[in-house]
Amino acid sequence: MPEPRSAVLRLAAALLWVLLAAGLGGAASAANLILDGSSFETGYDGFSCLLSYSWSKHGLAAPAPRQGAIDASTSAHGRHSLRLEHEPPFGRKGFTPWCTFRWIPVTEGQRYTVSLYARGSHEGQALTVSVSDAWQDWGWSHFSLSTDWRRYNHEITVGATEAGYAWVLIPFPEDGPAWIDAVQLETGGLTDYAPGRPIDLGLRSNRAGKCENLFRVGDEVSLTATLFGRGDADPEVLLRYSVEDYFGRIPYRGEARAVVPSGAAASVELPLGAVPRGAYKATVEAVASTGEVLDFEELAFGVIAPGRKASTVESQFGTHGFPHSVLEECGVRWVRTYLLAWPAVEPERGRFSWPEERAEDRLFLDSLARHKLDALPVLQGTPEWARTQTPAHGGWAKDQSEGAKLPDLEAWRAYVSAVVSRYKDRFHCWEVMNEPTAWMNAEDYLPFLRVAYEAAKAADPDCRIVAGDTAWKNTPFLQELLDAGALQYIDVFSGHFYGVAQAGPPEVKFGGEGADAIVAFLRDAFERHGKPQLEIWNTEEGTYVPSWYRKEIMPKSREPWHRVPDVRRQARDMVRSHLIELGAGIRKVFWFYELYSEQGSDARWIIRPEGMYAIEWDGAPRPALVAYSVLTEKLEGAEPLGREVDLGEKLHCYVFARGVGSVAAAWSWDAGARQVALKLPDRPGLRVSDMMGNPVPNGAVPLTGDPVYIEAPGLSAEALAAELGARE
Structure with a gap:
């Protein structure tokens, strides 16, 4: 008593x-x-x-x-x-x-x-x-x-x-x-304030900062559960915790007890120790003495390879996000940006306002240099003063762009000339407009492409003009652009290869085909128009995805065709899309978005749980971010073999040359309908790892929807492809 x-x-x-x-x-x-x-x-x-x-x-x-x-x-x-x-x-x-x-x-x-x-x-x-x-x-x-x-x-x-x-x-x-x-x-009307639950439960990790909860291999991982109780709450609470990895396994679980003083907070440490590479979600439940679950909280965290820095090789990997420190560690080397959009830099005719004059933009420029990131600025937008009375002819977004007017062509020339002249020692690739197909036809677009090319080359003869903007095979815009001779003004052809994620995995998201079919179509078209070796970059690709957290409600999407059902599908689709596109010969892929977007139109786009991000709304990493860091580690600077290795129906295998060795990626997209094992060659030094970067035993490697990587030091891409193709 x-x-x-x-x-x-x-x-x-x-x-x-x-x-x-x-x-x-x-x-x-x-x-x-x-x-x-x-x-x-x-x-x-x-x-x-x-x-x-x-x-x-x-x-x-x-x-x-x-x-x-x-x-x-x-x-x-x-x-x-x-x-x-x-x-x-x-x-x-x-x-x-x-x-x-x-x-x-x-x-x-x-x-x-x-x-x-x-x-x-x-x-x-x-x-x-x-x-x-x-x-x-x-x-x-x-x-x-x-x-x-x-x-x-x-x-x-x-x-x-x-x-x-x-x-x-x-x-x-x-x-x-x-x-x-x-x-x-x-x-209804106003009543007394009351907390939403009898006990409030918060969960945090010992890793803070932007893109929170991103650890490096060897770090000690610890979680802290904090509880706050109302006066009528049960003071003694059982904390049940578990940690789930990307593959659905539960490598950590346990219990702890907490005494919560009335009107005060209590914190309990939940140490996990050093955790292997991967993506994880911790769940903590606060359980009353009656067995009732009073509250639960979830926290995503990731573990990536430590200490990655920018390399000197030409990278295939870009994005649209920040913070740049995390991008650098995850293997991003390019950032596509609207930093130099026309309305921002020339708000009045002849009066330029440069990023260095705005404190928030200086942060961006300084950060790029500090983390050795290159940028793909988009020459984009029209200030009010530069609009003519000439109507644009519309595109796929005709309803939204109704009444759009074309810019003044000579004012556009002056803008491009001024921007490229100023930054020619810093930026060497320039994209001419974002998705002009949304509000222009090819006849509208071609003069602006030509003038941008002429002005940029006059300012910097060695710069590269990125343009084209196709998202599918043989669209009227694309065909008319090619027939009008646009390739003479393009050094790199760009596309936005989103496809229809809702229709299925990357292998079928383009009307039953993958992006490799678009690349083959473009190669044929370029050859017919005299530029068979023209580089192709994918400057936007991504999927909408619900939160990994059960408490985050999914609002209705206005673009359901880009939506996938869960974060696991987001991660594997992202990796497979990159592998298909890079294996087919696309030289760069810009993930849209990776982290916080620089282009959020307002808080609704930045914060809402549904987005194309590799982070949760609290900044914690989703599995896609960890998988991306592994992808870039395995393939940075690698050259595709140029053909796919035939492993059988609904099996994919791409091989890349890297340094003095080679690396392959293989997977099945049969949705688990059958088990397939890839028998690997018995070679010293051969290393196999899963999509999260952890080793897989050599021998017969199961192929699932999550790609595995096979690294063969000292073995050429041709030789590795031959040995993998000669499976039993």
Whole structure:
């Protein structure tokens, strides 16, 4: 039986907690639809603070540091609040940090109230709050803050919604820090604040920074579970944890106990030790003494090879994302960017505004140099002053581009000349417009291609012009462009080989064919038009994918044809697409996106759980990022054999020469319908590894949908292909 005095103290503490909670609001308590992280007590759990910027701010290409800081010095509820304070140069007009919470199901026509406690750094400081879905806003509320904690609320009625989900958006003030706490979304009118769960559970790793939870081989991996309890919560909690790898195996599991003081937080360390290369998802459940699961949290993490730096070989690998430090370690050597888009660099005729003059763009340029990354700038966009009255003739996005006008051709020439002249010692490849097929026909596009080629070559005779922009075989745009003689103005032909991921794996996503069929078609077309050896680059490719986390709800996609069902499919499709394209002779592939996008049109595109990213919305790596780091490690600088090795029906094998040896990649795309084993040659030094980079025993290697790599030091690509093709 507990000692009477301690029981009284516990009862008093519980009553005090109830009184404090009751002081935070209006009438009777109602369910808070923000289930996780609404009072910021367990770390960055259930909410995210990322940077938003408009399409007109193409120059941004480096992420802001984490903008929101959990603050233990002031709060309205519990022990912590969130300080909304941006770090320069971010936060100026056009670059807005946001706080947002997980997606919440909502009903069209229903009335909701969003409320929060807030205080400003000065009287009258403005704070804005919104509830919206991915594509519609239902109204903004503007509050004038006091320097004391006060509660503010905003009622909305959900209008038309495509997604059926909403999120709470809170932009950071531009004039100094403000603090928020006890955020609530509820059906109907305002009630007392109440956390969404009796216990809040947060989970973090001991690896922080952008693209968080990315470890290197040999690192000690440790997880920390943090719990915060309400006054009526069970103080003793069982923590059950498990770690699942990419292949669905559970290499780690265990239990720990935590005592959670009322109105306070408790943390428990869950050490895992050194973890092999791979992609992992940890799950921790908080279990009451009754056996009820009070909450669970998941955390993705990855382990990659340590210490990779830029090499001197010509790389095939590029992307559109950042941070550049992670790209460098994962083997990315090229970044495609809109840093030098026309509206950004020449906002008025003859007045140029260069990236070096903008602090956020200097970060990008400095980061490129520091991490030895090359860039493919896109010559793109039209400032308002340069628009003519000549209508464009439309393309596949004709509905969206209705009324589009062509740029002034001589103004375009001056822009290209100025940009290439200024950066000719830094950038040597230039792409002429992004997807001109969206709003132009070939007749519209050709003069701008010709003028860009002439102006760029006059400024830098050794530069390379990248253009073409096909996504399929034999489109009218492509055929008309070739017939009009466009190849004389193209040094590298570019495509966006997305295909239709919804139709199936990479081998069939182009109407039953893979990208290798497009390459064969283009090679034939180039030969007929006098440039048989013209290089082909894929400057965009990617898939939409749901989150690996069960709590992240998938909003409706406006491009379902690019969607795959899960992160495992994203990873294997990405690897197989690269292998098919590189094996067929495409020289570079730019993954769209890899990490945080530099092109997010606003927070909806940056933060939403569905995206083409290799990270979760909390910055944790998805399996695709780890698989990509292995792919680049095996194939950087490798030269394709030029033909596929025939292993049998629905089996693929590509061989590449690399240095004084060779490397092959093989897989089955029979969706597990049959088991196939590849018998390997008995050679000293032969190494086999799986898609995550871990060794596979030599001998008969099972072929599944996840490619395996076969490295043969000292053996030519021809010899390795012959031995693999001579299987039993």
